[in-house]
Amino acid sequence: MRKTGIFGGSFNPPHLGHKKLALTAADSLDLDRVIIMPAGIPPHKVPVAFAGAKDRTEMCRVMFRGDSRFEISTLEIERGNKSYTVDTLNILRRQFPDDEFYLITGSDMLETFTQWYKWEEILSLAYVCTAVREKSAKLDYSAFTDEQKKRFIPIEADPIEISSTEIRNALANGGDVSRYLDGGVLDYIKENGLYADRFPRYRRLVESKLDAERLNHSFGVSRAARKLALKYGADADKAELAGLLHDVMKNAPKEEQKSVIERGGHKLTAVELANSKVWHAMAGEAFLRLETDIDDAEILSAVRRHTTGAAGMSLLDKIVYIADFISEERDYPDVETVRALADESLEKAIIYTTTYTIRDLAGKGLPIHPDTVDCYNDILINLTEGEL
Ligand code: FE
Ligand code: FE
Numbered sequence: 001m002r003k004t005g006i007f008g009g010s011f012n013p014p015h016l017g018h019k020k021l022a023l024t025a026a027d028s029l030d031l032d033r034v035i036i037m038p039a040g041i042p043p044h045k046v047p048v049a050f051a052g053a054k055d056r057t058e059m060c061r062v063m064f065r066g067d068s069r070f071e072i073s074t075l076e077i078e079r080g081n082k083s084y085t086v087d088t089l090n091i092l093r094r095q096f097p098d099d100e101f102y103l104i105t106g107s108d109m110l111e112t113f114t115q116w117y118k119w120e121e122i123l124s125l126a127y128v129c130t131a132v133r134e135k136s137a138k139l140d141y142s143a144f145t146d147e148q149k150k151r152f153i154p155i156e157a158d159p160i161e162i163s164s165t166e167i168r169n170a171l172a173n174g175g176d177v178s179r180y181l182d183g184g185v186l187d188y189i190k191e192n193g194l195y196a197d198r199f200p201r202y203r204r205l206v207e208s209k210l211d212a213e214r215l216n217h218s219f220g221v222s223r224a225a226r227k228l229a230l231k232y233g234a235d236a237d238k239a240e241l242a243g244l245l246h247d248v249m250k251n252a253p254k255e256e257q258k259s260v261i262e263r264g265g266h267k268l269t270a271v272e273l274a275n276s277k278v279w280h281a282m283a284g285e286a287f288l289r290l291e292t293d294i295d296d297a298e299i300l301s302a303v304r305r306h307t308t309g310a311a312g313m314s315l316l317d318k319i320v321y322i323a324d325f326i327s328e329e330r331d332y333p334d335v336e337t338v339r340a341l342a343d344e345s346l347e348k349a350i351i352y353t354t355t356y357t358i359r360d361l362a363g364k365g366l367p368i369h370p371d372t373v374d375c376y377n378d379i380l381i382n383l384t385e386g387e388l
Contacts, residue, residue, distance in 0.1 A: 017160035101126035220327030309375030
């Protein structure tokens with residue numbers, strides 16, 4: 001019978017405490033394999049300077065690279081919101097009916113285990129392996145029957161006293177966390193600029209202006225924009241900041257959006273008046289220019305153009321426009337296509353999205369902003385035939 005360990009967590013980021021526990025469990029229980037299961041995090045629970053699901057998965061991959069016993073599973077991430085352990089176990093049980101499962105958990109698990117959803121069923125599906133400092137450590141099993149007690153296995157693993165929260169805080173403040181992180185994970189964090197609270201003032205600004213879901217989207221777009229900037233050779237900090245700010249006025253009442261657009265010197269056209277969804281981009285630009293110290297023309301332009309696109313977009317304009325389509329909390333039907341295109345060429349991705357937008361609006365009998373048509377034409381004409 002195959003012995004399969006399951007080790008779940010946010011892994012935000014995965015640290016040496018996780019690694020040590022997983023390795024100790026694998027060795028001491030003689031596991032054939034260990035499935036590392038990064039958790040899905042509900043959108044409203046993703047605070048700033050969190051890494052996204054892709055990055056968390058990748059960091060796990062990096063940390064356990066080279067030991068073939070470890071597999072990374074995106075099962076819970078794909079399910080989106082928080083998964084109950086019992087549901088995950090049931091899925092794995094169906095997938096691998098002949099495996100024996102060992103759920104690997106931290107040392108404080110026993111205290112709260114009877115509050116876990118369907119904990120009795122969990123015990124019937126898997127051995128619950130919990131870290132203890134010493135084998136002789138007294139664990140309080142008083143809440144369990146004799147049969148249930150047999151399902152607990154203590155693993156002797158001197159816990160590394162560090163939490164991901166502390167590591168994130170240290171990283172945001174430039175602290176040294178090299179003692180707590182796998183070298184490859186630390187390199188990954190540095191290369192991708194994760195966990196750095198680079199713009200605390202503007203982060204607080206968007207936190208004050210946006211609801212949780214929009215905020216999560218804005219953080220996602222800022223991360224996606226940073227990645228695209230690194231890939232296509234734009235200023236990564238500017239891209240991240242523009243992404244963070246792009247929807248700053250999205251939750252503002254329509255009247256407020258309209259008034260800041262007018263104060264900014266723009267008179268809404270008939271087409272714009274007929275589609276208030278495009279206002280927040282113009283309002284965002286005007287708000288940032290008039291009410292904050294953002295005066296960078298490239299950032300202002302990227303915010304202004306992020307919804308409609310425009311002819312003659314700069315590299316930064318394109319990056320923020322596409323980041324808005326491919327950020328990782330996005331899940332519309334074609335999102336993977338757009339992500340793949342964006343990986344190839346920003347222009348190809350923009351042709352795809354503007355084509356979609358124009359078709360969609362026309363199909364619904366809605367007016368199309370001339371900037372969107374101009375954007376489409378401009379990029380289409382400038383792409384050589386071979387590129388399409
Ligand atoms: Fe927007
Ligand atoms: Fe957006």
